[in-house]
Amino acid sequence: MIRLERVTKIYPGSAFPAVDSVSLEVAEGQICMLIGSSGCGKTTIMRMINRLTSITSGTIHIGDQNVMDMDPIQLRRQIGYVIQQIGLFPHMTVYDNIATVPKLLWWDKKRIAERVDELLDLVNLDPDTYRFRYPRELSGGQAQRVGVARAMAADPPVMLMDEPFGAIDPINREVLQEEFLRIQARLRKTIVFVTHDIDEAIKMGDKIALLDAGRLIQFGSPEELLTKPKNQFVKDFVGADRTLKRLNLLRVKHAMLRNPVHCLEEDPSEKVAEKMIEQDMSYLLVTDRQGRLKGYVNLYDLRGHKGTVGDVVRPLSLTVKPDTNLKDALSKMLSYDLGIVVAVDDAGRLQGFLNTRTLFSVVGESYDERGGHWGRITADGRIL
Numbered sequence: 001m002i003r004l005e006r007v008t009k010i011y012p013g014s015a016f017p018a019v020d021s022v023s024l025e026v027a028e029g030q031i032c033m034l035i036g037s038s039g040c041g042k043t044t045i046m047r048m049i050n051r052l053t054s055i056t057s058g059t060i061h062i063g064d065q066n067v068m069d070m071d072p073i074q075l076r077r078q079i080g081y082v083i084q085q086i087g088l089f090p091h092m093t094v095y096d097n098i099a100t101v102p103k104l105l106w107w108d109k110k111r112i113a114e115r116v117d118e119l120l121d122l123v124n125l126d127p128d129t130y131r132f133r134y135p136r137e138l139s140g141g142q143a144q145r146v147g148v149a150r151a152m153a154a155d156p157p158v159m160l161m162d163e164p165f166g167a168i169d170p171i172n173r174e175v176l177q178e179e180f181l182r183i184q185a186r187l188r189k190t191i192v193f194v195t196h197d198i199d200e201a202i203k204m205g206d207k208i209a210l211l212d213a214g215r216l217i218q219f220g221s222p223e224e225l226l227t228k229p230k231n232q233f234v235k236d237f238v239g240a241d242r243t244l245k246r247l248n249l250l251r252v253k254h255a256m257l258r259n260p261v262h263c264l265e266e267d268p269s270e271k272v273a274e275k276m277i278e279q280d281m282s283y284l285l286v287t288d289r290q291g292r293l294k295g296y297v298n299l300y301d302l303r304g305h306k307g308t309v310g311d312v313v314r315p316l317s318l319t320v321k322p323d324t325n326l327k328d329a330l331s332k333m334l335s336y337d338l339g340i341v342v343a344v345d346d347a348g349r350l351q352g353f354l355n356t357r358t359l360f361s362v363v364g365e366s367y368d369e370r371g372g373h374w375g376r377i378t379a380d381g382r383i384l
């Protein structure tokens with residue numbers, strides 16, 4: 001846990017505080033994104049946490065220890081620090097860069113070698129290829145991965161990351177973000193992460209701290225900043241497309257209609273057709289007895305057909321998983337030109353479905369945050 005209480009920094013000779021009475025708490029294992037325009041005090045906050053910059057007033061605790069009561073060198077060894085650009089020591093190999101802190105801690109050679117390889121694997125760099133390269137022999141993205149590996153070398157519980165992906169092109173940046181989240185899901189570090197990019201903040205943060213001229217304007221989950229921006233400044237900062245941005249946060253399982261009406265492949269076509277007419281349905285999903293999705297049937301194919309539904313079932317060109325994010329689900333719906341998309345689990349069992357209406361309900365103001373329950377489905381799949 002990292003806790004800032006009314007932390008202020010006034011640089012000598014400066015009329016205004018660079019950081020002005022900021023209080024916030026980052027729970028253990030969570031990522032807090034610091035964001036705000038240039039000069040708002042993000043880097044100063046990071047440097048006060050690891051005492052590279054002194055605190056003018058207020059307190060910073062890591063766990064139950066006040067950082068001012070800790071030896072600065074000991075403190076910094078407990079904190080992994082990743083910074084943009086400068087990152088690596090240019091005259092040292094990847095191995096020596098990553099081994100910096102373990103060497104300071106007097107680990108034995110074998111333990112260090114194992115740790116370096118383990119970390120290179122973790123950040124997706126083949127140890128045999130990269131171990132003895134120099135930073136100039138790496139791409140920007142590879143260098144940044146080595147920077148992350150180095151910060152993690154001694155397994156610090158806390159990480160400070162100052163725009164670690166800032167200089168990386170958008171495509172590699174997304175790859176690094178995904179990788180980082182994958183690693184974080186396993187390691188559960190407590191992280192303060194500076195970014196200029198609101199999309200990065202929304203994607204990576206458990207919490208976002210939005211700063212302006214040294215003051216904390218809003219501190220909350222990405223969902224809170226998007227749905228309850230405190231004032232116009234926050235609204236402007238998150239962007240007019242904040243409704244669409246929420247699609248990135250929500251998953252199909254949050255919006256899908258569960259237990260959709262369906263029939264079994266062995267059901268007689270005529271019976272199913274009767275039911276569909278009765279219910280005014282033009283198509284229907286089909287599963288096997290185990291609930292695995294087989295496709296769908298339409299009334300036209302079933303009418304007058306003497307066999308079972310399984311004979312005339314049509315495959316579905318697109319399915320998604322309950323954990324797919326809504327932005328991906330929507331873009332698939334659009335690119336396949338479909339009005340509905342069906343969710344199946346890893347075993348292919350029918351879980352629910354989404355249509356454009358459910359999507360609109362989710363991103364619209366009326367969304368019920370406890371889950372996708374919008375009452376009754378009409379025969380043609382509309383939601384009431």
Ligand SMILES: Nc1ncnc2c1ncn2[C@@H]1O[C@H](COP(=O)(O)OP(=O)(O)OP(=O)(O)O)[C@@H](O)[C@H]1O
Pocket residue numbers: 011012014018036037038039040041042043044045
């Ligand atoms: N060593 C220093 N001496 C005096 N003023 C400083 C010093 N370091 C930073 N500042 C000032 O403090 C304010 C906050 O700077 P800081 O580097 O924390 O901002 P930032 O949010 O990280 O900015 P950026 O996004 O541009 O990196 C700025 O106005 C900056 O000019």
